[in-house]
Amino acid sequence: MNVPERIAKLRSLMEEKGIDIYVVPTADFHQSEYVGEHFKARKFITGFSGSAGTAVITKTGAYLWTDGRYFIQAAKQLEGSTVELMKMGEPGVPTIHEFLVDTLPENGVLGFDGRVVSMGEGQDYASIAAQKNGKVIYEYDLIDQIWEDRPVLSEEPVFALNLKYTGETVASKLSRIREEMKKAGATAHVLTTLDDICWTLNIRGNDIEFFPLVLSYAVITMDKVDLYINEAKLNSEIKADLEKDGVVLHPYNDIYEDIKKTASDEVLLIDPARLNYALYNNIPEGVAKVEERNPEILFKAIKNEVEIENIRKAQIKDSVAHVKFMKWLKENVGKMTITEISASDKLDEFRAEQGNFIRPSFEPISSYGEHGAIVHYTSTPETDVELKEGGLFLTDTGAGFYEGSTDVTRTYALGEVPQIMKDHFTLVAISNLSLANAHFLKGCTGMTLDLLARKPFWDRNLNFNHGTGHGVGYLLNIHEGPAGFRWQFRAGEIQPFEKGMIITDEPGIYIEGSHGIRLENELLTCEGEKNEYGQFMYFEPITFIPMDLDAINPDMMTAEEKKMLNDYHKDVYEKVSPYLDTEEKEWLKTYTREI
Numbered sequence: 001m002n003v004p005e006r007i008a009k010l011r012s013l014m015e016e017k018g019i020d021i022y023v024v025p026t027a028d029f030h031q032s033e034y035v036g037e038h039f040k041a042r043k044f045i046t047g048f049s050g051s052a053g054t055a056v057i058t059k060t061g062a063y064l065w066t067d068g069r070y071f072i073q074a075a076k077q078l079e080g081s082t083v084e085l086m087k088m089g090e091p092g093v094p095t096i097h098e099f100l101v102d103t104l105p106e107n108g109v110l111g112f113d114g115r116v117v118s119m120g121e122g123q124d125y126a127s128i129a130a131q132k133n134g135k136v137i138y139e140y141d142l143i144d145q146i147w148e149d150r151p152v153l154s155e156e157p158v159f160a161l162n163l164k165y166t167g168e169t170v171a172s173k174l175s176r177i178r179e180e181m182k183k184a185g186a187t188a189h190v191l192t193t194l195d196d197i198c199w200t201l202n203i204r205g206n207d208i209e210f211f212p213l214v215l216s217y218a219v220i221t222m223d224k225v226d227l228y229i230n231e232a233k234l235n236s237e238i239k240a241d242l243e244k245d246g247v248v249l250h251p252y253n254d255i256y257e258d259i260k261k262t263a264s265d266e267v268l269l270i271d272p273a274r275l276n277y278a279l280y281n282n283i284p285e286g287v288a289k290v291e292e293r294n295p296e297i298l299f300k301a302i303k304n305e306v307e308i309e310n311i312r313k314a315q316i317k318d319s320v321a322h323v324k325f326m327k328w329l330k331e332n333v334g335k336m337t338i339t340e341i342s343a344s345d346k347l348d349e350f351r352a353e354q355g356n357f358i359r360p361s362f363e364p365i366s367s368y369g370e371h372g373a374i375v376h377y378t379s380t381p382e383t384d385v386e387l388k389e390g391g392l393f394l395t396d397t398g399a400g401f402y403e404g405s406t407d408v409t410r411t412y413a414l415g416e417v418p419q420i421m422k423d424h425f426t427l428v429a430i431s432n433l434s435l436a437n438a439h440f441l442k443g444c445t446g447m448t449l450d451l452l453a454r455k456p457f458w459d460r461n462l463n464f465n466h467g468t469g470h471g472v473g474y475l476l477n478i479h480e481g482p483a484g485f486r487w488q489f490r491a492g493e494i495q496p497f498e499k500g501m502i503i504t505d506e507p508g509i510y511i512e513g514s515h516g517i518r519l520e521n522e523l524l525t526c527e528g529e530k531n532e533y534g535q536f537m538y539f540e541p542i543t544f545i546p547m548d549l550d551a552i553n554p555d556m557m558t559a560e561e562k563k564m565l566n567d568y569h570k571d572v573y574e575k576v577s578p579y580l581d582t583e584e585k586e587w588l589k590t591y592t593r594e595i
Helices: 003-017 041-046 068-077 096-103 119-131 142-146 170-184 194-201 236-244 252-261 277-281 295-301 305-332 340-352 369-373 419-436 446-458 559-579 582-591
Strands: 021-025 054-057 062-066 083-087 109-111 135-137 188-191 217-221 225-228 247-250 267-270 288-291 357-360 365-368 391-397 399-401 408-414 439-441 469-471 480-485 502-505 508-511 515-518 521-531 534-541
Touching: 003 041, 003 054, 003 142, 021 041, 021 096, 041 054, 041 062, 041 142, 054 096, 062 068, 068 083, 096 119, 109 119, 119 135, 119 277, 170 188, 170 194, 170 217, 170 267, 170 295, 188 194, 194 217, 194 225, 194 295, 217 252, 225 252, 236 247, 247 252, 252 277, 295 480, 305 340, 305 399, 305 408, 305 521, 305 559, 305 582, 340 357, 340 365, 340 391, 365 369, 369 391, 369 508, 369 515, 391 515, 408 419, 408 515, 419 446, 419 502, 419 508, 419 515, 419 521, 419 534, 419 559, 446 480, 480 502, 502 534, 559 582
Parallel strands: 021 109, 062 083, 109 135, 188 267, 225 247, 267 288
Antiparallel strands: 021 054, 054 062, 188 217, 217 225, 357 399, 365 391, 391 408, 439 534, 469 480, 469 502, 502 521, 508 515, 521 534
């Protein structure tokens, strides 16, 4: 079946069930950012393969909402699909909420699979339906009924993360969580988010694309943890360790029936943004609920000393791999055939040489020339192009090492490139360095500091259509809340920076049909001087890879900006050169020279 045929079959099922509009998000049962193959329902029904987007199917139309990272990619992939692209945040484009309010008929029925829709979203849909004197139907996974060769749920084994990597025992983490439960007046805490569960129990797996997570649910009480998981994934040693920490195992899907049996005197701590709608609706009406952000969110964002030291090691490994890759790329482009995919594979070869490499930490972005302007471009055999001199190559990739996850972007000039590309590259470097060198008072958020990255762009009436940075999980989600850099207000995303947070710094510029440039380092949040004005904070870059001097226009830079770049390159050489041979050291010396 092609996409129009799939949509036609879906509409037949909608008619059969009395559904006027059906919503298909990019989600699994756990609100994961990336999902396993089984859960790629939105890709199946639209043909769009990006990691973020929501499809809305009506009786006469089909629509896909996605953000600025994917506008170019989505436009191409939706050609001939009958699915209309809705560019989120663009003038004249309604939000999904606004569209549903306008489109759902009086007495209409809004349908979705309640397991893949968050509690908050589901309540919003129910409110819209109520306004039209209609209702929601959330019991049906209609995509499953038309997806004949749907992949099965992952059965990959679980592995335990040793204390030398986590820096904290399961018992200690549970104790901290239970203290927060007591503060909230809760007797039980329902968890569906995989990174929160894996962090709490010091386990990892291979059930989610790129992120080493395990399909599971958990209910934490004051004396035990009910873990809902496919028990076949656990070896005897892991089972024994979990049992010592009071973990009781249950079949994965049993939580939906078990939650219906919750005693009336229980008080459940739940996170509306991170609990699916179906599970929420299975909680008996008389059970009291405390709706707060999962305490694990902030706990895991603030890395402990063991995690930080491990992350430093992971970053050095990745920096060494990148330096070797940069040298190889610049010396071989034009002399041998190098494509987007083969370049990405080569970088992972250099990573594997560093030891303890598990796999890429997210879907690699390896883009040459005009592909670089597609913010979240993924090279495929159909789009894979050869890298040639005279253009820019952008690589935004990450590594999952046992010592932690990395997220790094570099853009390289291949041979001599046009002046406009050098000017744009220099602008991005100035932006990156300006943010990395921030000194600020404790209490500042990403909304406060994002201006440092945007100002060089806004001064020139330019901008980039994505956030400037995000938190990074420790072998968990590569995009980790609650802190990050962005200039727009978003409710629930205002989190002051705390000592121990790891944040990315990744401004960029994207010229459709020509080139894209992004430079991304990871920053460690540190405490500086404390005086009568308060606690001052600063960022310490922990990624050490040259910003390609072949693409820098020094004439655009102030003396202060040149000093920031020179100081950074001095650190790059000091941190990375001990891991290089004599020839590589000399090469690195050239690419970290003072300007």
